[in-house]
Amino acid sequence: KARGKNNFQFFTKEINQSILRKSKLAIDLRKGLEHDEFFIHYQPQIDLKTEQLVGLEALVRWNHPEWGAISPAEFIPIAEDTGSIVQLGEYVLRQACLQNKAWQRAGLPKFRVAVNISSHQFSQSNLTETVHAALIDSGLEPRYLELELTESIIQSSSTAIATMNELKTMGVYLSIDDFGTGYSSLRYLKLFPIDTLKIDQYFIRNIITDLKDAALVATIIRMANDLQLNVIAEGVETAEQFQFLKQKDCNQAQGYYFNRPLPPTEIERLYGPAHNTQSPSHS
Ligand code: C2E
Ligand code: MG
Ligand code: MG
Numbered sequence: 001k002a003r004g005k006n007n008f009q010f011f012t013k014e015i016n017q018s019i020l021r022k023s024k025l026a027i028d029l030r031k032g033l034e035h036d037e038f039f040i041h042y043q044p045q046i047d048l049k050t051e052q053l054v055g056l057e058a059l060v061r062w063n064h065p066e067w068g069a070i071s072p073a074e075f076i077p078i079a080e081d082t083g084s085i086v087q088l089g090e091y092v093l094r095q096a097c098l099q100n101k102a103w104q105r106a107g108l109p110k111f112r113v114a115v116n117i118s119s120h121q122f123s124q125s126n127l128t129e130t131v132h133a134a135l136i137d138s139g140l141e142p143r144y145l146e147l148e149l150t151e152s153i154i155q156s157s158s159t160a161i162a163t164m165n166e167l168k169t170m171g172v173y174l175s176i177d178d179f180g181t182g183y184s185s186l187r188y189l190k191l192f193p194i195d196t197l198k199i200d201q202y203f204i205r206n207i208i209t210d211l212k213d214a215a216l217v218a219t220i221i222r223m224a225n226d227l228q229l230n231v232i233a234e235g236v237e238t239a240e241q242f243q244f245l246k247q248k249d250c251n252q253a254q255g256y257y258f259n260r261p262l263p264p265t266e267i268e269r270l271y272g273p274a275h276n277t278q279s280p281s282h283s
């Protein structure tokens, strides 16, 4: 009985520490926005047939003044809960549009920049105005912007179709991120104006060794091809995974096998005017 009690105390101590960390991060997030502590890395998305760059996913980074780099997997959910995500998300959106336009002006090949949209952001009534303003202010053409939405975002918003239709009318591309991990409904693929499915890395991880994962991924690719949707595999880390996906007619991939998310200077070094013909780093 005594040990049970100790375990319980230990347990509550852990919980308290995690609550303390979260509430500190919530406060620091707001300060960090004022102090410009956020920046963006860009991860290449590669066409599997040509091995050319087709897009870059913008992934936010935070250098915490005391704790150093903190993963977005930790701070994005906190930003969501506290509402900071609206300001943070708008910052990423504007920055990504400005950066892509600057790259076009500097003579880099033209590619789309993909920006993650969180649930809280998607349900803001002025999302389409915010996107429109980011495009106008940067001068980026809408077809060079893609917004990544998750299944849960779409599911929890009653006005999702209307919002997505407005964004499509504007000319922006839409993708479903982490496809297959939410409460997916095949209805979404019929009803929503989606351009791209991003197969979650959870399914890609074991495609070579796990027959079920291999079958699921092959089926998602075939379905996307039949529906004339673009399909990207996320989290590609090995040559074997790359070959498997290519053989199954997946059109694009993203992952450490090609590149990690990179700072803008690295993108320029890889794809800048002097290096236009350079293929991904592995080859
Ligand atoms: P996501 O949108 O699914 O992004 C893909 C994540 O997988 C990124 O993690 C990326 O660095 C990682 N990744 C890419 N290739 C590989 C690989 O080959 N192997 C492995 N193991 N991982 C790979 P990251 O940057 O830590 O971001 C995590 C999540 O945080 C994102 O998942 C996204 O949901 C969220 N996030 C990041 N930036 C933003 C943002 O600006 N706004 C919003 N709302 N969410 C963001
Ligand atoms: Mg994403
Ligand atoms: Mg994803």
Ligand code: MG
Residues within 6 Å of the ligand: 178
């Ligand atoms: Mg994810």
